[in-house]
Amino acid sequence: MSGSHGHRRSPAGEAGGARAAPGADGDALAGFGLLGRSPAFIAATNLMRRFAQTSAHVLVQGETGTGKELVARAIHYLGDRRYKPFVPVNCGALPDNLMENELFGHARGAFTDARESQRGLIGGAEGGTLFLDEIECLSLKGQVALLRFLQDGHYRQLGGHGDLRADVRVIAASNQDFGELVRSGRFRQDLYYRLAIMAVDLPPLRRRGNDILLLIDHFLARFAREYGHPAPRLDAASVPVALAHPWPGNVRELENVVHRQFLLAEGDVVRLDAPIESPGAAAGGEAGSGWNIDFSGMDMKLAKAEVIARFERDYLEQAIALTRGNVSLAAQHAGKERRAFGKLLKKYGIDRNRFQV
Ligand SMILES: Nc1ncnc2c1ncn2[C@@H]1O[C@H](COP(=O)(O)OP(=O)(O)OP(=O)(O)O)[C@@H](O)[C@H]1O
Ligand SMILES: [Mg+2]
CATH class of the missing domain: 1.10.10 (Arc Repressor Mutant, subunit A)
Structure with a gap:
């Protein structure tokens, strides 16, 4: 589980948060924290920009740490809804019934403690964007309600009788393989098809070539600024090491590795020794599948x-x-x-x- 992703909500949203206008060079999305020049990355961000000009719902897919949340925010802030709320919610953070209550709200008297009706996150995002992170964690019941909302903008509060309407763009994100989720019955095929109409697939870092080096330089400069040091450079012998590493935790892993090596550096040269050990990787698999087991000598x-x-x-x-x-x-x-x-x-x-x- 990603420690940085607790259940977040901001009832007031993040309206009015238009970012600094991005520059016109090859890193035009740097204002959104999205750096990269590789063809795979540019293809994904070009698609993202086109989606941003529409009001369609979007699915953002990619391995952990590939920048799905940054992309969701960029879609919101590049589009017409930028002065309205951006409401992020992690569907994996709460048990099913609580999550439905959070999303759709409840009517007065819906359950014992419901003395007042409560507008859910969908209502709170009116005019703006609801970012549903880890969408695959939504219960099957929640998936039915979400599909209905995506189709006609209607939803029903828990314990409510009439339908409510909201003008909300949904951006869903997942790092899971939907083929597998649909086959095993954990994700509704109809909802997946509906979301997949507008899907952005973010490439894993290992397929982004020299972006690895670009990002290392970027993070070195950032840490140097934050710690008030002169910017160090990457040792030449570390370049092939960085390019060969599979980066299962993608940009987040790279950021953490660079941070550690920056702090350990002596002088103005930062080194990466093979094999790169990722901070936290041994403590419980943030990526879930990044086990690096040495089987030699084991039957x-x-x-x-x-x-x-x-x-x-x-x-x-x-x-x-x-x-x-x-x-x-x-x-x-x-x-x-x-x-x-x-x-x-x-x-x-x-x-x-x-x-x-
Ligand atoms: N293209 C990029 N340029 C610069 N930084 C990036 C880029 N992509 C991701 N990052 C950084 O990597 C980290 C992870 O990004 P983000 O949280 O958007 O990933 P994610 O795909 O949502 O991950 P998860 O699936 O684990 O939730 C963040 O610190 C983000 O700023
Ligand atoms: Mg995320």
């Missing part, structure tokens, strides 16, 4: 057990983090008995208290 059975153990630990940690330490709920999401789930937590020494907020 296949042992290797398999090792992979399963790592998967189980990551899965459990993410499940318990998602429910903020609520074991019953995490077990329910995982489709396991609470007792069995509790046993697994114990087996891996995962302390649920660490995840309570």
Whole structure:
């Protein structure tokens, strides 16, 4: 689970946040924090700019750390809705029923505590953009309601009788393979088809060639500014190392690696030694699949057990983090008995208290 992505909401949105006009050079999107000159990146951002000129709903796809959130913001701030709210919401951050309540709001008396009706995030984004991050985490019920909203702009509050209408552009993002999600029944095919009409696919960093070097220079300059140092340069022998690294965590990983090497640098040269070890990667797989296991000397059975153990630990940690330490709920999401789930937590020494907020 991405630590930087808690459930965020800003009821007032971020209206009035038009950014500095981007320059006219090859890095025209730098004003939105989007740097890159590789053909794959330019193709994606050109599409993004064209989508920004329309009011259509958009799906932004790409591996973790490829800049999906930056792209969602750029689409909003480049378009006509820029003076209206941009409301980000992480669909993976709350259990299903709470998420539907957040999105659609509830009518007075919808449940015991609902003494007042509450306008949901869709209502709060009126005229602007709702950014649904980790869209694949939306419950099947929520997916039905969202599809309806995408089709005709109508939705219903929890416990509400009449339909409400909102003029809201939806930008959804995901780092998952929808083919797989649809096949396994976790994501509705009709919703996927509806969203995929306008889809931007952000390329992984390893397919962006020299953008890797451009981004290293950019982050070195930024850290130098932030720490009040003169800007260091990348050691020449580190260039092939940077270009060969697969960057499973993409730009976020690169930013973290550069930050660490910047702090460790002696003099004005920053080095990257092969193999690049990513800060945090060993602590629980932010990318989910970036396990770097050395199988040498293991027989296949042992290797398999090792992979399963790592998967189980990551899965459990993410499940318990998602429910903020609520074991019953995490077990329910995982489709396991609470007792069995509790046993697994114990087996891996995962302390649920660490995840309570
Ligand atoms: N093209 C880019 N140029 C400069 N910085 C970038 C670029 N793309 C991403 N970043 C930086 O990388 C980090 C990750 O970007 P962002 O949060 O948009 O990724 P994401 O695709 O939403 O990731 P996740 O799937 O994990 O939520 C941010 O710090 C962002 O500023
Ligand atoms: Mg994101």
